[in-house]
Amino acid sequence: MQDVPNSHEHDEAPKNRLDRWIIKISHALSLLFIFTVFISFYEVLMRYVFDAPTTWVHETASFVGGSLFVIGGIYAFATDKHVRVVLIYDAVSAKTRRVLNMVHHIVGLAFSLMMAWASYTMTKTAWFTPWGEFRLETSGSYFNPPYPALLKALIFIIFCILSVQFILHIIYEIKSLRSNKDV
Template sequence: MENTPEIKTRLDKVIEWIGEKLSLIFLFIVAITFLEVFLRYVLNSPTIWVHETAIFLGGSLFIFGGAYALATDKHVRVVLIYDNVTTKTRHWLNIFHHIMGLTFSSMMTWAAYKMAKESWIKPWGDWQLETSGTAWNTHFPAYLKAIILITMIIVSIQFILKLIAEIRLLLGGKNV
C-alpha cells in the first residue's frame, strides 16, 4: 500500500522550527527546579519564583505542543484502520479529521477568547490582569490564557490550511 503524502504547509514548517527552539526551555525548567531543590533542602533558603515560573513555562510549552504535534503529523490516529485502507480513503479520512479538528479548535478558540478576556478585562471594563494569588503574585495566569487563545487561533488556521491542501491532493493537485 502506498503512503499518503504528508501535508506540510509553510505554517507547519514555521511552527516546527519554533517548537524546536522552544524545546530548549525545558532545560531551563530543569535547571531552575534543580536550583530550587538545592536552595530549599541544602541551604534552607527556598525561592518564591521558581515553582510558579516552571509551571508557567511548562504549561506554555504544553499548550504549544498541540500545534507542534499537528505540524509534525504526530497527533493520535487510529492506525489499525488508517494503515489498512486505500490512499483515496485515507484522503477522505484526513478531510474528515481536518473538519472535525477545525470544529473542535474553533470551539476551543471561542472558549479561550472568553477565558482570556475575563482574565485581562474586569466585568466593569477596567483593564486588569488576573494574578496568581501566590506570594509572588505574578500575572502568569493572564499570560497563559492569552497563549492558549493565540495557540488555538494558530491551530484553527493549521486545520484550514491542511483541509485545503488535502482537498487539492484528492482532486489531483499539488501539495501546499
C-alpha cells in the same frame, strides 16, 4: 529482506509554510525545558542546601511547562504526530486516508474554532475587569505572577493558529483529492 517504506511516509512532512514555521519555533522553544530543569535544580539547592527556598521557581516552572505543553498541540499537528486510529488508517488506501484526513480536519476545525471562542472569553475575563479596566489575573500566591492571564492568552492564540492549520490542511487535502495522486 528489504525494508518497505511506509505508504504514507510523506504525510509526516510539513504541508505548508505555517507547519514549517511552527516546527522551527517549537524546536527553539523546546530549549525552555532545559531552563525548567535548571531552575528546579536551583530550587532544590536553595531549599535543601541553603535552607532558603524560592518563591518563584515552582510557579515559573509550571507556567513554562504548561505553555510548552499547549504549544505541543500545534507542533504535533504540524508534524502529523497527532492521535489517530492507526489500525484503521494504515489498513486503507491512500485515497481513503485522504478522505479520513478531510473528516478529521473538518471536525478538528469546528472543535478548534469553538475552543478559540471559549478561550477568548476566558482570556477576556483574565485580562479585564467586568467594567473593562485592564487587570491581569494573577496566581494569588506570595509571588503572585500574572501567569494565569498569560497562559489563557497563549491558549487562545494557539487555538487560533490551530484553526488556521486546519484550514490549510483542508486545502491541501482538497488539492490532493483533486489531483488523485500521492502528494
